[in-house]
Every structure is written in structure tokens, then in C-alpha cells.
Amino acid sequence: MTTHEVPNALRVEGFRTRSSYGFLTLSQQATFIVCGVLLGEAFIALYEPLTLVLTLPVTLAGAGLAASRRHGMPALSYYWARIAWKLAVRDETTFYRAVLLPHPYALDLPGVAASSTLIKAHDPTTGRDVGVVHDRSTGRMTVSTLLAPGGSLMAPTGAVRGNLRNWANVLDSMSTEPQILGASVTIQITPGAGEALSDDIKARRDPNAPAFAQSVVDELVRTAPHATASVSPWMSVTVDPSATATALLDLGERVAETLRVVDALDLSGTGTDIIRRATDVDLRRLVRAAYDPDTFHARDEEIRELSWGECGPEAADDNWREYAHDGGISLSWTLRKMPNRPISYSTLLPFLSPGRFQRRVTLAYRVLDPREGERVLEREIDNAANRAEATAQVKGRAKSSQKADYVKASKAAAQVANGSQVVNWTLMITVTARSAADLPAARDEVQRAIAKTRSIRMRPAYGAQSAVFAAGLPLGYNPLVK
Numbered sequence: 001m002t003t004h005e006v007p008n009a010l011r012v013e014g015f016r017t018r019s020s021y022g023f024l025t026l027s028q029q030a031t032f033i034v035c036g037v038l039l040g041e042a043f044i045a046l047y048e049p050l051t052l053v054l055t056l057p058v059t060l061a062g063a064g065l066a067a068s069r070r071h072g073m074p075a076l077s078y079y080w081a082r083i084a085w086k087l088a089v090r091d092e093t094t095f096y097r098a099v100l101l102p103h104p105y106a107l108d109l110p111g112v113a114a115s116s117t118l119i120k121a122h123d124p125t126t127g128r129d130v131g132v133v134h135d136r137s138t139g140r141m142t143v144s145t146l147l148a149p150g151g152s153l154m155a156p157t158g159a160v161r162g163n164l165r166n167w168a169n170v171l172d173s174m175s176t177e178p179q180i181l182g183a184s185v186t187i188q189i190t191p192g193a194g195e196a197l198s199d200d201i202k203a204r205r206d207p208n209a210p211a212f213a214q215s216v217v218d219e220l221v222r223t224a225p226h227a228t229a230s231v232s233p234w235m236s237v238t239v240d241p242s243a244t245a246t247a248l249l250d251l252g253e254r255v256a257e258t259l260r261v262v263d264a265l266d267l268s269g270t271g272t273d274i275i276r277r278a279t280d281v282d283l284r285r286l287v288r289a290a291y292d293p294d295t296f297h298a299r300d301e302e303i304r305e306l307s308w309g310e311c312g313p314e315a316a317d318d319n320w321r322e323y324a325h326d327g328g329i330s331l332s333w334t335l336r337k338m339p340n341r342p343i344s345y346s347t348l349l350p351f352l353s354p355g356r357f358q359r360r361v362t363l364a365y366r367v368l369d370p371r372e373g374e375r376v377l378e379r380e381i382d383n384a385a386n387r388a389e390a391t392a393q394v395k396g397r398a399k400s401s402q403k404a405d406y407v408k409a410s411k412a413a414a415q416v417a418n419g420s421q422v423v424n425w426t427l428m429i430t431v432t433a434r435s436a437a438d439l440p441a442a443r444d445e446v447q448r449a450i451a452k453t454r455s456i457r458m459r460p461a462y463g464a465q466s467a468v469f470a471a472g473l474p475l476g477y478n479p480l481v482k
Contacts, residue, residue: 016412017337062076072337082463098313098314108312109308110316110466112466112475112477113473116475120279126276129280130143131277133475133476139254140476141239142476143237148274149233160271163270163271166270166271170265170270172419172421175369175373177261183238185365186472188231188232190289191354191357191358201220202221235267236474237262237265239258283311284303284304284308321465329432329435332469333429333461334428334468335428335457336457347455350452350453359432359446360472364426364480368424374413377409381406388406428461429446
């Protein structure tokens with residue numbers, strides 16, 4: 001089914017990027033800062049007029065960088081991040097080397113996952129073990145659920161609409177649960193060698209079959225190693241177990257509270273089946289295979305022997321546009337701009353199609369509570385109205401895009417008033433190549449997939465490659481959770 005054949009009932013809309021009201025394209029905060037600096041310079045100039053020769057050009061240059069855009073972000077933020085990254089390189093803080101130190105938490109994972117540890121818990125509800133990632137610095141805990149998505153491209157329209165509606169109900173339940181801080185859904189596509197399919201076909205082949213049928217089977221066996229892939233989807237939910245009326249002092253009580261909160265989320269009817277809660281072995285496998293794809297099909301005994309720190313890389317270099325680690329080099333992209341039109345439920349299909357390289361596609365969510373969502377939308381309506389009014393006073397009429405933005409904000413507020421929820425979300429993609437020589441091919445593969453969506457705009461995660469890499473793993477890190 002092509003994009004033009006998707007019925008309007010199966011399209012999703014309501015996306016909008018937050019924008020504050022300021023002078024020209026400046027944000028409200030940047031406008032106040034520039035005005036404050038100009039007032040300070042004017043006050044100093046009353047006594048030392050020559051200071052304006054030095055300070056005024058610098059202020060105007062900074063305001064110009066803040067007003068201009070680079071890769072979808074303020075140019076000032078981009079160049080500031082570039083300078084900060086260069087300083088980090090000079091201090092050698094972008095390099096990681098695993099060394100054994102006399103410390104209780106030796107061999108920690110690098111970057112944003114350094115404060116995480118893995119807890120093996122027993123779930124009395126199912127009688128199975130569950131892996132819980134505990135952030136020692138914040139006390140937050142993350143539980144991942146292994147999923148088995150069902151195909152919906154050929155499903156009836158009513159079934160797909162029901163899946164979308166049930167997923168919206170899951171997000172609604174997150175808004176009323178203050179202990180749930182955020183969630184993410186990740187789909188990892190790992191190219192397979194295809195030996196299992198080839199062996200199965202050879203074992204079931206009939207030597208008395210017609211020659212044409214045998215030639216078709218031979219062609220399938222020959223091309224199967226280049227066309228198979230292992231799909232591993234999971235959902236990670238980050239919980240603050242201490243956000244409850246009763247104080248939880250014991251670690252076991254906090255783990256039990258986390259499992260209770262996660263079990264309350266009902267994913268039935270969302271188009272996916274729950275396999276089980278991820279065990280400690282599952283989490284070790286997913287993390288280790290991300291850094292070294294060759295270990296994805298390792299035996300459980302080998303994975304179980306790894307400590308949590310050993311699941312990470314032995315060496316890693318966080319560069320400006322790539323992340324080098326054990327077994328390969330990864331490239332990550334983040335969402336640049338929200339879709340400005342309704343999109344079909346199958347928009348992300350190009351990202352999920354198998355390719356030559358291992359790929360992870362992650363959707364991160366943070367559902368705002370009803371009061372916060374209402375305040376955000378009311379503020380957005382005021383900002384949209386102020387921008388349109390300011391432009392009308394200068395040019396005689398508001399821009400068409402400003403009018404449309406005001407209508408979109410008002411429509412979103414009306415939907416919230418009728419029971420809908422406001423969700424902060426972002427999209428991240430990570431692809432891993434085995435060597436530096438394969439980087440151009442891996443980059444082109446993802447860029448072609450981005451172009452096929454026609455409505456999703458992404459940009460490389462400049463200076464944040466390791467963080468986006470970790471956000472796609474069940475490590476307890478969600479960039480939308482403060």
C-alpha cells in the first residue's frame with residue numbers, strides 16, 4: 001500500500017513543535033537576554049561611550065547567531081556545542097577505555113549509562129526472573145518488555161484503527177500515573193546470515209520436484225543470506241518508585257513497586273504481542289550486541305557470565321558525527337522537525353526494512369499530566385497569536401504559516417479539553433557498520449530511508465553520538481526525562 005492509498009482514517013496528525021514568542025526569530029528567553037545586554041551596554045556607554053565600539057558588534061553578532069538556524073537548531077547553540085565538544089576532546093573526556101579499578105563499580109558502562117546497574121529480580125506474578133536497570137544517581141528504575149509485533153500492512157482498516165486507539169489509551173494511562181517518567185519503543189533490525197532458512201529448505205526439498213521448481217528453490221537458497229534479518233522489538237518504561245505516598249526505603253520494595261507500575265500498562269490490542277519481561281540475560285545480550293554485533297547470536301551461557309560493566313565496550317571514541325566502539329562504528333540521527341502534515345501509520349516502514357547493517361529505530365515518549373499539558377497549550381496559543389499580531393502590525397497581515405500554526409494550536413487545545421493528552425516525543429535512528437570503510441554505505445542507507453518517508457526530517461546527532469546510541473538501548477536513559 002503506497003502513501004496515497006492510505007485512507008484518511010489511518011493517518012495520524014496533531015504534531016507541533018513548541019515555539020516561544022520573541023523578537024523576529026529569537027525565542028522569548030533569547031530576546032530578554034539580548035535586551036538586558038543592550039540596556040547594560042547603554043548604561044555603561046553613558047560614562048564610557050567608546051565601549052560601544054567593542055561591545056555592540058559582539059552583541060549584534062551573538063543575536064544574529066541566535067536568530068539564524070543551523071541544521072534545524074539555533075546557530076548559536078550549534079556552534080556552542082561544537083566548541084564544548086572540542087574542549088572535551090582536548091581534555092580527553094570523549095574517549096573511553098575499560099580498565100579494572102579498585103572500586104565497587106569497576107568496569108562501569110560509558111557515558112550516560114555510567115550510573116546504571118543491573119538487578120536480577122523475581123516476579124511472583126509470572127514466576128520468572130526480570131531484569132531491572134537501576135540508576136544509582138537518581139534512584140529511577142527501568143523495566144523492558146520484549147515484544148513480537150504483528151504485521152498490519154494487510155490488516156483491515158478497522159483493526160488498524162483499533163490498534164492506534166488502544167495505543168493512545170496506553171499513553172493516556174501514563175499521564176495519570178505520576179511514577180511513570182517516560183517510555184521508549186525500540187526496534188532493532190540485525191542482518192542475518194540466513195543459514196537457518198537455507199538448511200530448512202534443503203531438508204524439506206523433494207528431489208522428484210519439477211526442474212523449474214528446483215531452480216526457484218536454488219535461487220531462494222542462494223539469495224536468502226542477503227535478504228534475512230532478525231527483528232528484536234522492546235519497550236522500556238522508566239519509573240520513579242519513590243514518587244509514592246509511602247516512603248520506600250528498601251531496594252527490594254522499590255523494585256517491587258516498579259514492577260507493579262509497569263504491570264499496570266496494558267499493551268493488548270496495540271498491534272503487538274508481549275513475549276515476556278526482559279530478563280537480565282536478555283538485557284545483557286541487547287547491550288553487548290549493540291557494541292559488538294557478532295555476539296547477538298551467542299549462547300545464553302556466554303551472555304550470563306558477563307557482568308553489567310562487561311556488556312559495554314572495551315574502548316569507545318565519541319566523535320562529532322560517529323561513535324567508534326567494539327565491533328564497529330555507529331552513526332545516529334535525531335528528529336529535526338515535527339511532521340507538518342498528517343502521516344500514515346506506515347510512515348516508518350522504510351526505517352524498518354532490512355538492510356546491510358544493524359539498525360535501531362527508537363521512539364521516546366514523555367506524557368505530560370493533564371494540567372501541565374493544558375498549561376503548555378494555552379501558552380502556545382498565546383505565543384502563536386502574538387507572533388501573528390506582531391507580523392500583522394509590521395507587514396499589514398500575518399503570514400499564512402502563522403495563521404495555520406494558530407489554528408493547529410487551538411485545535412490541539414480543543415482535543416485536550418475533550419480528553420486527549422499532550423505527549424513529548426522524539427525519533428532516533430542508529431546504524432552500525434563493521435568498519436570505517438562501510439560508513440559511507442551505512443550513511444547512504446539511512447539517508448535513503450529518511451527520504452522515502454517524505455515527511456520525517458532527521459539530522460545527525462552532532463556531538464551527542466554516544467548519548468543517542470545509549471538512548472536506543474535498555475539502559476534506563478531517556479533524553480526526554482529530566
